[in-house]
Amino acid sequence: xxxxxxxxxxxxxxxxxxxxxxxxxxxxxxxxxxxxxxxxxxxxxxxxxxxxxxxxxxxxxxxxxxxxxxxxxxxxxxxxxxxxxxxxxxxxxxxxxxxxxxxx
Amino acid sequence: xxxxxxxxxxxxxxxxxxxxxxxxxxxxxxxxxxxxxxxxxxxxxxxxxxxxxxxxxxxxxxxxxxxxxxxxxxxxxxxxxxxxxxxxxxxxxxxxxxxxxxxxxxxxxxxxxxxxxxxxxxxxxxxxxxxxxxxxxxxxxxxxxxxxxxxxxxxxxxxxxxxxxxxxxxxxxxxxxxxxxxx
Ligand SMILES: [Zn+2]
Numbered sequence: 360x361x362x363x364x365x366x367x368x369x370x371x372x373x374x375x376x377x378x379x380x381x382x383x384x385x386x387x388x389x390x391x392x393x394x395x396x397x398x399x400x401x402x403x404x405x406x407x408x409x410x411x412x413x414x415x416x417x418x419x420x421x422x423x424x425x426x427x428x429x430x431x432x433x434x435x436x437x438x439x440x441x442x443x444x445x446x447x448x449x450x451x452x453x454x455x456x457x458x459x460x461x462x463x
Numbered sequence: 464x465x466x467x468x469x470x471x472x473x474x475x476x477x478x479x480x481x482x483x484x485x486x487x488x489x490x491x492x493x494x495x496x497x498x499x500x501x502x503x504x505x506x507x508x509x510x511x512x513x514x515x516x517x518x519x520x521x522x523x524x525x526x527x528x529x530x531x532x533x534x535x536x537x538x539x540x541x542x543x544x545x546x547x548x549x550x551x552x553x554x555x556x557x558x559x560x561x562x563x564x565x566x567x568x569x570x571x572x573x574x575x576x577x578x579x580x581x582x583x584x585x586x587x588x589x590x591x592x593x594x595x596x597x598x599x600x601x602x603x604x605x606x607x608x609x610x611x612x613x614x615x616x617x618x619x620x621x622x623x624x625x626x627x628x629x630x631x632x633x634x635x636x637x638x639x640x641x642x643x644x645x646x
Binding site: 420423424 | 536539589590605
């Protein structure tokens with residue numbers, strides 16, 4: 360169990376939230392001209408990193424707002440959470456990562 | 464059109480045990496508001512219509528007479544009122560530049576009181592309701608068992624209200640009755 364910081368409500372229990380995959384994937388605009396490959400990439404393919412990952416989260420049982428989180432996929436460390444309109448936070452640098460498999 | 468029936472999911476059921484009681488409140492009108500409450504224009508016209516300043520701090524509510532306004536999100540409020548909901552909704556739609564929806568029949572409101580009320584609520588939610596962090600005038604949406612609720616603190620006596628969606632009302636009421644015997 361861990362605590363997640365909703366940018367609107369503050370620290371809340373993990374069970375109030377749901378995760379909805381990788382963040383910052385813009386929906387294509389010229390959809391009529393898109394190839395099947397391009398559609399396939401947009402719909403199905405994700406970076407799936409072992410390490411720091413920017414994700415979309417929803418405060419499902421709280422304010423029901425979407426926000427983004429920078430989380431480590433191995434250690435579950437939440438580096439930060441930020442509003443959709445906020446700039447992307449930088450990934451922690453190598454020197455800040457520890458020897459337990461974390462990487463940026 | 465069928466005749467409207469004023470009803471609540473639990474028929475205003477109640478339950479009491481030593482040190483705790485829970486009761487479903489009478490039917491009241493509820494309106495969901497979506498607007499840019501940071502904008503002076505929207506907020507001023509709503510404040511005028513409601514008699515309550517809608518620019519609330521996150522997770523708080525305000526009451527004036529029989530009207531209450533709850534913070535649900537940065538651009539979302541919930542209004543409890545005994546006034547004419549139909550008239551208010553159409554008036555706000557036209558004048559305040561916001562989305563107003565009649566949600567009177569979405570939910571049931573339970574009143575929990577007595578010295579054990581805090582323990583009963585704590586048994587079902589991960590939210591910290593210690594008086595130092597959740598005081599009178601505070602509200603929050605959170606989880607109770609498997610249901611999403613709107614929890615608000617109304618008195619140090621203590622007295623809380625739980626608003627729950629219609630289809631989860633019986634589940635939450637039975638949950639509360641059961642844990643009340645053990646806390
Ligand atoms: Zn929230």
